[in-house]
Amino acid sequence: MSVPTGTQYIITRATDQGEARATVTELAASLREFSIGDVELVESYAETAMPPFADGIVLVPWPNRVDGGQWTLNGEVQQLDITEGDRNNAIHGLLRNTGYSLIERTPQSVTLGATVFPQHGYPFHVHTTVRYQLVESGLRVTHTATNLSDAAAPYALGTHPFVKVGDTPIAELTLTMTAATRFESNERLIPTGEVAVAGTDFDLSGGRPVGELDLDTAFGGVEVVNGVAARLTAPDGRELRLTVDENFDFVQVFTPRNFPTLSGVGQAIAIEPMTGAPNAFNTGRGLLWLEPGAEFSASWGLEFSA
Structure with a gap:
């Protein structure tokens, strides 16, 4: 049987809520499965499939989009x-x-590594790692990036988990997240401005049913309380929390209604922590310049309570 995502790394751990289990793929270090007890906490995909909608993959050295694949380095246009x-x-x-x-x-736990080699539009050499570790409360993910180049390299990090709370219909889950701003975008999903969200339809601070949301939207100034940036809550009180460290200032929320779940096409929700904003290579918003030999580390996670 062909496995297009390569080796499947399965990790397990006993917790007070039952056995925690995750599957990470060789391709793109995708989080293909994650559950605690009998509660599935991410949208899985078949072992014989590629990650739909970038499900669970690692996004480096930038998340989201670069406008036209172009940005400028030392006065010269780079074409990705x-x-x-x-x-x-x-x-x-x-x-x-x-x-x-x-x-x-x-x-x-499992730690994987991959290298970004100099290439079209990115003349830098950066080695990266990602460590998935099951902990008592859920899953902790730690990323590193080391600049092997002779010049400072632009870098931003994101991940793309589609999350769920067991068999609760996605539309019935409530998303709660407090952010200061959102990025308005054009038809190509390139930001055209950054505006306040308080009091608007994009204000998620009071909790919104996912079924009401039609988002492919980046938020800035995300408020983090006790490490928690966003909550996804089921009507029965079960809750999945996105945790982040101080490096993640941005979160993308994506609620497609044509996601190919294992049980059929329907709505899904991705809550994507990002260290840089969309099109950061052009705007500089959240973009990190790694000095030669420097290492960057950032962590995020998923916590579950029944």
Whole structure:
């Protein structure tokens, strides 16, 4: 049987809520499965399939989009390969079709590594790692990036988990997240401005049923309380929380209604932590410049309570 996402790394751990289990793929270090007890917490996809809608993959050295795949370095226009043809953008970085190598594995964790080599529009050499570790409350994910180049390299990080709370219909879940701003976008989903969200239809601070949402929207100034940036709550009180460290100032919320779930096409929700804003290579919003030899580390996670 062909497995297009390569080796499947399965990790497990006993918790007070039952066995925690995750499957991470060799391709793009995608989080293909994550559950605690009998509660599935991410949208899975078949082992014989590619990650639909970039499900669970790591996004480096930029998340989201670069307008037309172009940006300027030292006065010279750089042209990245166009990977979103219908919108003429470079999307989700340079490792989404790359196999990650195994660095370390324990029963409850796996660390994978992949290198961004100098290429069209990105003349830099950056080595990256990602560690998935099951903990008592859920899953913790830690990323590193090391600049192997002789010059400072632009870098931003994102991930793309589609989340759920067991068999609760996605439309019946409530999303709660407090953000200061959102990024208005054109028809190619390139930001055209950043505006306040308080008191608007994009204000999620009081909680909104996912079924009411039609978003592919980046939010800035996300409020983090006790490490929690967003909550997804079921009517029965079960809750999945997105946790982030201080490096993640932005969150993309994506609520497609044509997601190919394992039980059929329907609505899904991705809550995507990002260290940089969409089109950061052009705007500089949240973009990090890694000095030669410097290492960057950032962590996020998923916590579940029944």
